[in-house]
Amino acid sequence: MNADALDDYILSHIDEEGDLLAELNRDAHVNLLRPRMLSGHLQGRILKMFCRMLRPRRILEIGTYTGYATLCMAEGIDDDALIYSIEINDEMEDFINKYVSKSPDKHKIKVCFGDAMDIIPSLGETFDMVFIDADKRLYSAYFDLVFPFVREGGIILADNILWDGKVLTPPQPADKQTVGILDFNEKIKQDTRIEKVILPLRDGLTVIWKK
Numbered sequence: 001m002n003a004d005a006l007d008d009y010i011l012s013h014i015d016e017e018g019d020l021l022a023e024l025n026r027d028a029h030v031n032l033l034r035p036r037m038l039s040g041h042l043q044g045r046i047l048k049m050f051c052r053m054l055r056p057r058r059i060l061e062i063g064t065y066t067g068y069a070t071l072c073m074a075e076g077i078d079d080d081a082l083i084y085s086i087e088i089n090d091e092m093e094d095f096i097n098k099y100v101s102k103s104p105d106k107h108k109i110k111v112c113f114g115d116a117m118d119i120i121p122s123l124g125e126t127f128d129m130v131f132i133d134a135d136k137r138l139y140s141a142y143f144d145l146v147f148p149f150v151r152e153g154g155i156i157l158a159d160n161i162l163w164d165g166k167v168l169t170p171p172q173p174a175d176k177q178t179v180g181i182l183d184f185n186e187k188i189k190q191d192t193r194i195e196k197v198i199l200p201l202r203d204g205l206t207v208i209w210k211k
């Protein structure tokens with residue numbers, strides 16, 4: 001089975017990403033160091049579909065990077081709903097603003113620059129959906145911090161939880177990112193306040209439902 005051919009087949013049989021996101025994607029691949037960090041066509045459409053199905057009024061994204069996933073989720077939410085997206089690297093500000101400003105959904109997006117650990121408690125919001133996609137070493141800390149701000153019945157998504165398959169072998173102690181992902185996966189497994197499932201999508205996406 002040819003995995004690339006299957007990916008192409010999938011992408012040619014789902015909704016297109018649209019001109020703005022395709023332009024962002026190209027720009028990131030030409031001008032940014034780690035373009036693979038952005039969600040991309042398939043995951044972006046899935047995030048939008050989650051929004052269509054769940055109709056969240058308030059979303060929190062931890063880790064904006066280019067704003068690709070932010071723009072996808074903004075497409076899927078109601079006109080008066082709002083996404084807070086937090087990015088620690090202020091060098092991304094011009095790139096993010098370039099694309100958010102061109103989007104017809106820009107009024108649904110608020111990008112905050114700084115450390116999510118500092119910003120989350122100051123937002124004063126209760127979230128219906130959270131997308132954790134920042135520093136892999138801090139996934140458990142993000143989860144603990146954000147949990148009280150998620151409403152009962154709310155959804156938390158965590159990206160990259162298979163970490164390129166590195167979850168299958170004992171990590172080098174110095175590999176703090178793999179250790180962080182492994183700790184998070186174990187913690188989520190044990191937590192009885194939530195229901196959880198792992199979607200083997202791309203690099204692994206955990207879907208968590210707060211009881």
Ligand SMILES: C[S@@+](CC[C@H](N)C(=O)[O-])C[C@H]1O[C@@H](n2cnc3c(N)ncnc32)[C@H](O)[C@@H]1O
Pocket residue numbers: 037038039040061062063064065066067068069070086087088089114115116117133134135
């Ligand atoms: C994987 S990228 C996010 C991709 C984006 N969510 C998407 O799907 O297109 C991770 C981003 O998290 C940011 N980041 C890392 N630690 C952070 C923190 N403590 N607070 C906010 N952002 C952080 C990084 O600078 C990076 O841009």
